[in-house]
Every structure is written in C-alpha cells, then in structure tokens.
Amino acid sequence: MLSADQSSNALAQFATLLTGTEINRGAGIMIVVAHPDDETIGIGGHLAGLPGCRIVHVTDGAPRNLADACAHGFETWQDYACARRRELAAALSAAGLAQANQTGLDYPDTEAAFHLAAIAQELACLLASAQTQFVLTHPFEGGHPDHDATAFAVHAACHLLRRDRRPTPAIVEMAFYAAGADGPIFQDFADHPEADRIEVCLTEAAFALKQAMLASHKTQQRALAPFFGLTERFRLAPTYNFHALPNNGKLYYQSLPLGFEPSTWLNAAAIAHEELRLDQP
Numbered sequence: 001m002l003s004a005d006q007s008s009n010a011l012a013q014f015a016t017l018l019t020g021t022e023i024n025r026g027a028g029i030m031i032v033v034a035h036p037d038d039e040t041i042g043i044g045g046h047l048a049g050l051p052g053c054r055i056v057h058v059t060d061g062a063p064r065n066l067a068d069a070c071a072h073g074f075e076t077w078q079d080y081a082c083a084r085r086r087e088l089a090a091a092l093s094a095a096g097l098a099q100a101n102q103t104g105l106d107y108p109d110t111e112a113a114f115h116l117a118a119i120a121q122e123l124a125c126l127l128a129s130a131q132t133q134f135v136l137t138h139p140f141e142g143g144h145p146d147h148d149a150t151a152f153a154v155h156a157a158c159h160l161l162r163r164d165r166r167p168t169p170a171i172v173e174m175a176f177y178a179a180g181a182d183g184p185i186f187q188d189f190a191d192h193p194e195a196d197r198i199e200v201c202l203t204e205a206a207f208a209l210k211q212a213m214l215a216s217h218k219t220q221q222r223a224l225a226p227f228f229g230l231t232e233r234f235r236l237a238p239t240y241n242f243h244a245l246p247n248n249g250k251l252y253y254q255s256l257p258l259g260f261e262p263s264t265w266l267n268a269a270a271i272a273h274e275e276l277r278l279d280q281p
Contacts, residue, residue, distance in 0.1 A: 010134075010170045010196075010236060011172075011196045011197075011198060011235075011236055013133075013134075014134050014170070014172055014198075014234070015198055017029060017050075017133070017134065018046055018049075018050075018200070018234075019049075019200075025049055025050050025051060025052055026049070026050025026051060026052040026053035027052030027053070028052075028131070028132060028133030028134060028169075029050060029052075029053040029054070029132070029133070029134050029135075029136060030053065030054040030055075030056060030126070030127060030130055030132040030134070030135045030136070030169070031043060031053060031054070031055045031056065031135075031136045031137075032056045032058070032123060032135055032136065032137045032150060032153075032154050033055070033056070033057060033058070033137065033138065033150065034057070034058050034059055034112060034138060034144065034146035034147050034149070034150045035057065035058075035059055035061045035109065035144075035146060036057055036060075036061045036084045036085065036087060036088035036091075036217065037061070037087075037088070037091070037214075037217040037220050037223075037224065038057075038138070038147075038176070039055050039057075039088075039091075039092075040091055040210065040213040040214055040216075040217065040224075041174075041176055041187075041214075041224070041227050042136065042138075042174030042175070042176060042232070043136060043174055043232060043234075044091075044095070044209070044210040044213045044214065044232075045200070045202040045206040045207060045209065045210040045232050046200070046206070046232065047092075047095040047097060047213070048095045048096050048097075048206070048209055051096065051097065051101075053097075053101060054101060054102075054103065054126075054130055054132075055092070055097075055101055055102045055103070056102075056103045056104075056105065056123070056126060057088070057102070057103070057104045057105065058105050058107055058112050058119055058146065058149070058150050058153070059105070059106070059107045059108060059109045059110075059111075059112055059146055060081040060084065060085070060104060060106045060107070060108065060109060061080075061081060061084035061109050062077040062078075062080040062081035062084060062108070062109050063077070063108065063109040063110045063111075064077050064108050064109075064111070065259075067257070068080065068109075072219045077108075080219075081106075083219060084217075084219065085104070087216055087217045087218055087219065087220070088102070088216075088217075090216035091213040091214075091216035091217060094209065094212045094213050094216055095209060095213060103126065105119065105122055107119065109146065110145060110146060110258055110260060111146075112145070112146040112149035112150060112153075113145050113146075113148070113149040113260075113264065113265055113268040113269075114268060115149075116149055116152055116153055116156070116268055116269065116271075116272035117156075117271075117272045117275040117276050119149070119150075119153040120152070120153040120154075120156035120157045120160065120272070120276060121157070121160070121276075123153055123154060123157035124157040124158075124160045124161055127157055127158070127161065127168075127169055128161060128166055128167075131167070132169040133169055133170070134169050134170050134171075134172050135154055135158070135169045135170075135171055135172070136172045136173070136174055136234070137150055137151055137154045137171065137172075137173060137174070137237075138150050138151045138173065138174070138176060139151060139173040139174075139175075139176070139178075139189055139190070139235075139237070140152065140240045140242065140246045141178040141189070141190045141191065141246045141247045142178060142179060142190075142245065142246040142247040142249075142250060142251035142252055142253060143176050143177045143178045143179075143252045143253065144176075144252070144253050144256075144258075145253055145258065145260045145264075145265060147176060148246060148265060149268075151173075151237075151240070152242050152269060152272070154171060155171065155237070155240065155242070156272070156276055156278060158171060159276075159278055160276065170236065171236070171237035172234050172235070172236060172237065173189070173234065173235050173236075173237050174232070174233070174234055175187050175188050175189055175232070175233035175234075177226070177252060178190035178247055178250075178252050179247060179250040179251060179252040179255075180250075184226075184252060184255075186226040186227060186229070187226075187227060187229040187231065187232075187233065188233060189233065189235060190247050190250075191247060191248075196235060196236045197233060197234060197235035197236075198233070198234050198235070199231050199232075199233050199234075200231065200232050200233075200234075201230055201231050202230050202231070202232065207230055214227065242269045242273070243266070243269060243270065243273070244266075245262050245265065245266070249262070
C-alpha cells in the first residue's frame, strides 16, 4: 500500500501523463474496462491525446441470454458481439486510435465474475509485457457485476506481480455509476471521499469528441444517455475488501434486469481468492 506521500506523487505523475506534451503520450497507461463503451464513459475526453495507451476490454459486450441481442434486432449473441466490436472500432477511430491499441479478452457479458482467476492471470501477463506504469479501471462499488469483477481482477493481477517481485503499476480508477443515498450517481465516485483524486473539466473540443465517441456506440444509446457531464474524474484506488459487498451493500446492479445476486459475487470472489492464493506473501 502506498504512503500518503507516495500516493500524492503517483497522482501527480499520472496527471502529467494525462495532460503532458511528450511525443508518445499514454505509453505508460493501460485502460482495463469491462465492456465496449466503458472506455468512452471513463476517459473518452482524453483518449485523443493518449495515442500510446493500451485498452483492454474484459467482455465482448454480448450477454448470452439474448435479451439484449434481440432488443437490438440481432438473432444471435455472436452477431451482437460483432456489432459492438464495430461500434468500438468507430469510437476509437474517432479518437484517432488504431485497433492495435485495443485487446479484447472476450469473456461473456455479465459473466466475468465466474472467470476472476483466469482474467487476473491474463491481465498480469498483459501488464508485465506492456511495462505499464498506470492501470486505469473501475472502482469496486456495485455499479455492474462486470465492473466489480474487472476491479477485482486488476487488483489481483497487481498482487500477482508484486508477489513475483515484478514491477507493478499504480491503480487509478475512473468514475462510472453506482447507487447513492438519494438515487443513482453518474460520473462520480460513490464513496471513499478521502482518496486522492483529480477532476478534469473537458474543453469544448474534447467534449465534442467524447460525444462523437458516445454516438458511435449506437446500440447503447439508451444506457449511455446519463453520461453527458463535462467532467472526468480519476483517483488512486483505495484498498478494498473483496470478500464483502461493495458500497456498504448498496448495489446499483440490483435495479437492472441482470439476474445477478449479491451472494453470487461473494462466492465467486472467495473461490478466486483461494485459487490465486492471494494471501500468499
């Protein structure tokens, strides 16, 4: 765990990478998110200035129960997944990023929690091979089970790297959505107000680009409607207890028709924790 001084230094270094002027900006940044479109929600206003970054999507964005696929006019989850890949390519192209910047792990949407150990191991390899300085990801706050699974996998991957005495990136979180005391919270963090954080108000040009990227995800327009804010927020990840429910048990995803139960998370996290031997020094 970083000391207060180390945390402040890490956040300052991240801010420099985010807004600096070096030629290969973003080369030390890997963005690990659950779904195609999460990259746009979290950091879309900055992606055009980070041509050297890597983006990893844990799922293919296509639930296997076909409800979403059929709602958007697709007969199979494979067709829906292909459509989401095309939308992602269009969004990244709008930001000037090539397909080479993106890696898809292609786990099924809403099922990432059932593959926590495998995802963590894949991410550890990717983080090590890319010599990542900062890994940007989701907070663990019950917004979506795939978000929580991605957060767990990133933290676990960094634990594996530390255990092997390999260089380990700092974990920076992006703001998405969660349940709040008075309703849903969008584009801000639900808790841990003491955590080091930075807020960036997008320029007019950056906001216009982010809107173009959001528009590229054509099948997700209803889900993306709340994400119209001008501010992108980042913070160093706090220390989580993944054996407990996030956000004091207030889970936004329970308001969604996902069929994912809190007990499912607790069981999956316990199994992955044991499989990865995360208590091992």
